[in-house]
Amino acid sequence: MIPRTLFDHEHEEFRSTVRRFLADECMPFHEQWEEDRRVPREIWRKAGELGMLNATTPEAYGGLGLNHLFTMITVEEIAFANVTGLNGFGIQDICAGYIANFGTEEQKLQWLPKMASGEVIAALAMTEPNTGSDLQAIKTRAVLNGDEYVINGAKTFISNGTNCDLIVLVAKTGNSGKGSQDISLILVEADNAGVSKSKPLRKVGLHAQDTTMLFFENVRVPVCNVLGGEPGKGFYQMMKELAWERLSIAIASISGAQAVLDHTVDYTQGRTVFGKPIIEFQNSRFKLADLKTEITIGQTYVDRCMELCLEHKLTTEAAAAAKMWCSDLYSKVVDACLQLHGGNGYMLEYPVARHYIDSRITRIYGGANDIMRELIARTL
CATH class of the missing domain: 1.10.540.10 (Acyl-CoA dehydrogenase/oxidase, N-terminal domain)
Structure with a gap:
């Protein structure tokens, strides 16, 4: 290819x-x-x-x-x-x-x-129990008290939450009512008084990835802990970095899809049905050919986005498109390849089964794929 x-x-x-x-x-x-x-x-x-x-x-x-x-x-x-x-x-x-x-x-x-x-180890605390992709609707608040901020709120689905020493916290520091202008990123040490962690959350997949809830009860941090030293810049800072986060999800999705395809080609070459390898049936070969073609298309787009990233020209909508399309494709590849494994595909000793339980989240984290569609649609 x-x-x-x-x-x-x-x-x-x-x-x-x-x-x-x-x-x-x-x-x-x-x-x-x-x-x-x-x-x-x-x-x-x-x-x-x-x-x-x-x-x-x-x-x-x-x-x-x-x-x-x-x-x-x-x-x-x-x-x-x-x-x-x-x-x-x-x-x-x-x-x-x-x-x-x-x-x-x-x-x-x-x-x-x-x-x-x-x-x-650092954790990024954005998502809240009642607030997902709408970051302007967060409830966690940091109130200025002298030369300190007093923080109260809760965050959920926090990767590295158990192991973390440092928390990059998204919180409201203003009351202007202008949404994005009231948000700041604050650096909070995990051992600060008032910071607590839940037990690791039980998830469908990604079982080894440390994920918890974080709670903040009257947590005091000095004003110098605001990222960049100036409050109200958090939303701008997040928007600048989210493009890379979403591209990295696309990168992982395409690589995961390629791994599943490779495992499935090996499996269908060695597994026989009705006296011949599964891959010798036209239905199997054509399905695998379709998946190989789509993965190649996705990889080409991801690589082009990477070139733009290196040139500092990667746009929000390009990264959103990469994240949406590649994570959707990953799930499609996993589902089709599991089917070609038959009952063995449902057994965790086979890589395709592990990808099956781990891949689904790629269409949710980093911004749900329907949110990616909304971002793209705004450019029409």
């Missing part, structure tokens, strides 16, 4: 390093992590040593100062191996992006080096 041209020799060396790490340090233990509902902190530190955390963070703040292609490789390989417990690395990268792009010098020096090394 169409060859990819994004990566050079240095990128492929990094990809080989990531693959070895996943094969040696993660995949043999992932089932236990699913039982524990979290990834051990030691894995974060090992990933930090390899440059898998916050590769784009400038060297002055402990990172490698690389571009998003290296992050893309990490996302692709985690998704291809379906080591979903490491999806939290993406949240770490997003939080680091907020701090690197909008933080004060003091905030950058305090947090970025420890995040790049895996010593500090």
